[in-house]
Amino acid sequence: MKIASFNINGIKARIGALTDWLNDAQPDVAILQEIKSIDENFPADHFRDMGYIVETHGQKSFNGVAILSKLPLEDVTRGLPGDDDDEQARYIEATVIGDKKPVRICGLYLPNGNPAPGPKYDYKLAWMERLRQRATTLLELEEPFLMAGDYNIIPQKEDAEKPDSWREDALFLPQSREAYRKITSLGLTDAFRACNPHNPPASPPGHYTFWDYQAGAWNRNNGIRIDHFLLSPQCADILEDCQIDRDIRGREKPSDHVPIWVKLAA
DNA sequence: ATGCCGTTCGATGAACGA
Numbered sequence: 441m442k443i444a445s446f447n448i449n450g451i452k453a454r455i456g457a458l459t460d461w462l463n464d465a466q467p468d469v470a471i472l473q474e475i476k477s478i479d480e481n482f483p484a485d486h487f488r489d490m491g492y493i494v495e496t497h498g499q500k501s502f503n504g505v506a507i508l509s510k511l512p513l514e515d516v517t518r519g520l521p522g523d524d525d526d527e528q529a530r531y532i533e534a535t536v537i538g539d540k541k542p543v544r545i546c547g548l549y550l551p552n553g554n555p556a557p558g559p560k561y562d563y564k565l566a567w568m569e570r571l572r573q574r575a576t577t578l579l580e581l582e583e584p585f586l587m588a589g590d591y592n593i594i595p596q597k598e599d600a601e602k603p604d605s606w607r608e609d610a611l612f613l614p615q616s617r618e619a620y621r622k623i624t625s626l627g628l629t630d631a632f633r634a635c636n637p638h639n640p641p642a643s644p645p646g647h648y649t650f651w652d653y654q655a656g657a658w659n660r661n662n663g664i665r666i667d668h669f670l671l672s673p674q675c676a677d678i679l680e681d682c683q684i685d686r687d688i689r690g691r692e693k694p695s696d697h698v699p700i701w702v703k704l705a706a
Numbered sequence: 707a708t709g710c711c712g713t714t715c716g717a718t719g720a721a722c723g724a
Contacts, residue, residue, distance in 0.1 A: 450712085453714090474723090501714050501722090502713095552722085554723080609724075611724065652710090652723095653711035654709080654710040657711095
């Protein structure tokens, strides 16, 4: 089973690039972030015609997440538990029925948090604590699950081409990385690092999932790794591969993020 | 030092992003 995550930065602007990538990469499941659309305006029929089940959790103009799946989905839930007043559409869950076993999929678009400090940063940290709570609940089930999406977290300096330039940014502040570690240290595996260990000091070119549209970031490989797959122990047991579809960033009318995917024996 | 660039809504720019 191939499961991909892709922050598309607007479905209206990306329907062509997304369709081309789906046809090339052929994921069984695509977890999307920043659809920037209400559910009614998401082109669900287009993806149904391609063989996908479509589940969205959208809002007007901003945020919004979705799951496209060629495999059956069960028990779809929308929104991250823990704050009934949170109206931002950033979280969706579903169970994918694989040929061998079911996997619970959590698709997330974690708040950016800038500027820090400030209310947006407070919201980010509170949201991460709610995500940690949700992970704790799911871990108690001792079943395969994964949390994938745009975490807006640079976990380590190796995950940025120019870490110094992110030193005071909400994506890289010590408090942000501590909140992220509190989630991974529950026992979740970073699938990309499990499959692509960083080997200092002979640093190879960095592996990134985001390059800013500005200042020639792509041409300079001035990127950051902020889209992640975190796997439960039972899911890490069946992990076969995890890679980043880097070349997508160089195509026509690209998103500023690229897809990252896992292959599971499920 | 600031903006660079891109998307959205809906306007002749503002808000937001990372």
